[in-house]
Amino acid sequence: MTMNRRALLGAGLAAAALPLLRAEAAAPFVGRGAPAWYRFKFGDYEATIISDGALPLGKAEDSFVGARPGEINAMMQSNFLDPANALLEQNALVLNTGRQLILFDTGMGDSMGADSQMFGPTTGRLLRNMRAAGIDPAQIDMVVLSHAHCDHCWALVDASGNRNFPNAQVAVTEADLRYWTDESNIRGPAFMGPFIRGATKNLNAYRDRMVMVQDGREVVPGVTAIAAPGHTVGHTIYAISSGPNVMVYTGDLAHHHILLLRRPLLEFSFDTDPKQSAQTRARALEVFATDKPLLLSYHFPWPGLGRVAKEGEGFAWHQAPMDVTSLG
Template identity: 60%
Template sequence: MHMTRREAFGLAAALGTLAAAPSARAAAPKLGTQAPAWYRFTIGDFEATVVSDGALPLGRPADGFPRAPAEEMQTILREAYLPADGVVLEQNALVVNTGRQLILIDTGMGDSMGEASRMFGPTTGKLRENLRAAGFQPEQFDMILLTHAHCDHAWGLVDANGQRVFPNAQVALAESDLRYWTDDNNKRGPAFMVPFIDGAKKNLEAYRDRLVMIRDGAEVVPGITAIAAPGHTVGHHCYAVSSGGMTVVNTGDLAHHQAIMLRRPSWEFAYDTDPAQSARTRVRMLDRLATDRHHVLSYHFPWPGIGHVARAGEGYAWMPAGMNLSGVG
């Protein structure tokens, strides 16, 4: 069959229209959702799972690090390919199944304090749903270990009605933190001190008959040892999780930001109870972590918060671990 040039052009145009039409009719709405955030690996004979409580927007860099040289901080953020107008932290809680006990380190922001539970925005408070997505039920937990009693670590202990979220668990923390954050006499200084203390009192009071006081260098449960790291709070502790010759150190809030606070570990952080002591502790512990070469689980570093601390110039650098870990150590 002979087709003229005009007929060929007409047919091509018609076919192009037909091919484009289905894609226009099939346009779908944007979902704007993510998969549940949990990541499982092993530490020797222990099974470990990092579970997210959601992102925590800290605000302008100057709000979190008020005494840091603004221009230098901007440079550090740019060199790390991070926005210079806002700092966002992660919240990486750690579940450890030792084979005998199920342990959770820190509980996230929760919803126990109503509007105050959203002081950093609506993206926090996801731990409970992510625990269930990872296969855990709250009643299965035997022990909750708190690195300290701040809102984003302890306010997930109870629900909005003040009922225990983890009905069968003991709660372990430093006695000095327990005393400090349940004392109304400490409601002074920064405005956040009032909700922080009210929230700690509500969450810890519900477990008053099952509190366990931790001690520096002592095992809280077999395989998990407390390490005093004061300054961020008076009783802030890290936890070393060890099994089969492998160790992962959960550093809690030793350092909040993987670029700013490792590059400049002596810089003060706005939410530190004793900023000078916190800086000294941070330098001491970062040096220890770099020397020992243990894996680190950092509560606020980029998801899932697992990596190493390495010396870099006058400070340190964060070396994220690969996401294909079957075991670490």
């Protein structure tokens, strides 16, 4: 008798000892879950993570490359994940410093019509979840972008080109602003055309209120930019400090909590420079494993909060508990 059969037999015997009750399910299926937002104190700040919804990539081995044949699928399966559907989250951050309300990345939005659903219908939920969390988009003072890809800046405007954050400045690196609004860069992978047209529409709507992000300098008090190029030419992560507390918003430094931590030098198919991105990721993970700051990863399992530890030749992701009101 196998362990599974013994467990099932035990469950069956336990059930047989219970009285038989007749139950009928008359209630209809609800079909829609609760809005996805999570709020916590961070030092003197209040942080709210807002979900833009799940982002399915399809086959993992199509997006994560450079492994031995079968290795990607094996890593997925050994962690009870479906190798045919690499599912990412989209965890945007709203930071209330007491002086300003700052949004880190915007999600996919609906500004580009059918292209806004290039990854399926589960994205584009940031604005509704933000309102459900009690935050009016008009309250946002600054949108800080990690980079100018579709799932990070396409909700700056709506389908008609109107600003979704009418009172906000937009902080982005000059390198990403130039690259992703230059139509001469439409070459190579098929996604480049939509990515550049979408970035152009969304970023140009805020040209009169742009703030240029510079490596090592504060974007606003308490938020320092750290260059992390490779995923895009100007990809940037941000160190958020309040007193002794440090949280790093890592953007797209790593897209998957298993594949790109266990094997940080694997390459990702949406990287502008995959080899530079892998080197940037490996160096940053070494620092994070040593210094142990709280991390907020845009694409890791909801709500994306945790820490990194060294494990073998790579790293392990340790998700922070959600049953707390303060993290530091």
